[in-house]
Amino acid sequence: MELTADQVKSIAMIGFDVLKGPIVEWEQRLTSDFELDINQFCTPFYLMFQSGNGIKPRAIYFENFSVVAFPEEMNLLLIFLNDGSLQETYDALRKFAQNHYPRVANKKPKEKTAKEKMIDVLKEQQKMTISELGKYFSYNKKTIRSYLLELVLSGKVKRDGKKGRETIWAINTE
Amino acid sequence: MGTSVKVSFLGAPAVGKSTLIKLLSGQVPIPLDYKPTIGLDFGSVQFGEHEIKLWDIGGQQAFQPFWNQYLDGSYLIFVVTDSTPQNVLQTKQLIEWVNRTQKNARIVAIANKQDIAGHFDAKRVENILQIPTYGLTAIDPQQKEKLCYILVKELLNATENGDFKDGTDSRSG
Numbered sequence: 001m002e003l004t005a006d007q008v009k010s011i012a013m014i015g016f017d018v019l020k021g022p023i024v025e026w027e028q029r030l031t032s033d034f035e036l037d038i039n040q041f042c043t044p045f046y047l048m049f050q051s052g053n054g055i056k057p058r059a060i061y062f063e064n065f066s067v068v069a070f071p072e073e074m075n076l077l078l079i080f081l082n083d084g085s086l087q088e089t090y091d092a093l094r095k096f097a098q099n100h101y102p103r104v105a106n107k108k109p110k111e112k113t114a115k116e117k118m119i120d121v122l123k124e125q126q127k128m129t130i131s132e133l134g135k136y137f138s139y140n141k142k143t144i145r146s147y148l149l150e151l152v153l154s155g156k157v158k159r160d161g162k163k164g165r166e167t168i169w170a171i172n173t174e
Numbered sequence: 175m176g177t178s179v180k181v182s183f184l185g186a187p188a189v190g191k192s193t194l195i196k197l198l199s200g201q202v203p204i205p206l207d208y209k210p211t212i213g214l215d216f217g218s219v220q221f222g223e224h225e226i227k228l229w230d231i232g233g234q235q236a237f238q239p240f241w242n243q244y245l246d247g248s249y250l251i252f253v254v255t256d257s258t259p260q261n262v263l264q265t266k267q268l269i270e271w272v273n274r275t276q277k278n279a280r281i282v283a284i285a286n287k288q289d290i291a292g293h294f295d296a297k298r299v300e301n302i303l304q305i306p307t308y309g310l311t312a313i314d315p316q317q318k319e320k321l322c323y324i325l326v327k328e329l330l331n332a333t334e335n336g337d338f339k340d341g342t343d344s345r346s347g
Binding site: 016017018019020021022023042043046047050051052053074 | 187188208210212213214215216232234235236237239
């Protein structure tokens with residue numbers, strides 16, 4: 001495959017300084033319409049292609065250009081290309097992905113109600129007074145009490161003795 | 175259900191952060207050549223049902239803008255120095271920054287490379303840094319037990335009531 005000059009926007013070499021990190025060693029711009037400042041973005045580019053010890057990309061497609069990387073030990077040679085026909089491929093892939101995206105994944109898990117959360121806390125702590133429950137919820141004592149009474153009526157919570165002047169509440173396991 | 179907590183390692187380049195993580199993860203032999211961490215790397219260590227996720231944060235200046243995000247959610251931050259006088263002073267500034275930006279995490283120091291000539295011992299480093307400091311030589315595999323002990327002890331100090339809550343860590347910066 002022969003590359004033509006109008007396909008390549010720029011070539012740059014990013015090196016790695018032990019103290020500073022990634023630095024632009026040199027850059028050659030092949031077209032005047034390429035406005036990306038490599039100096040400003042050399043660290044993100046270096047991180048994109050070199051970060052971690054796992055799998056690493058060889059090329060990344062951006063909105064107006066794509067970049068292909070050639071790692072050479074600690075250096076990174078980058079070629080910036082015109083997007084060419086990639087936009088068409090990208091659009092086709094988006095359509096393909098949307099058709100295959102499982103709809104179920106879009107459903108958010110249902111948020112628990114205050115009473116359900118109260119049951120969870122009581123299950124964890126086993127026995128609690130309203131003051132103790134107040135540490136877990138941003139409701140006043142009257143509201144907590146009203147929720148507890150509703151839970152008692154539905155048979156999920158029971159009174160379980162006294163602690164000083166306060167009632168102890170627990171999960172009803174009967 | 176087990177617990178998962180985040181522990182981060184931060185410090186200047188080449189002070190031994192990755193080597194400490196390799197020591198904890200039981201990687202032997204510990205490589206002696208220097209390979210900089212590019213941005214961020216990970217390790218983990220399991221204690222019973224508890225998983226400790228280890229975040230190895232690249233020390234180069236260019237990565238500094240990312241540090242705060244990388245550190246967010248840490249229960250414990252090990253600030254690592256190579257125990258040389260110059261680096262200990264640099265580390266003091268780093269600790270001041272970590273103290274300002276990561277108010278929820280416990281911060282302790284590791285005075286690494288206790289085997290090199292001209293190093294400050296852990297007590298002297300602690301006097302300068304003014305945070306709990308442990309002396310270590312990360313390239314010595316026999317120090318794994320000591321590092322595990324430090325990790326568990328400091329995690330217990332970092333967590334409320336010395337006990338982990340069940341479930342995945344949800345602490346945020």
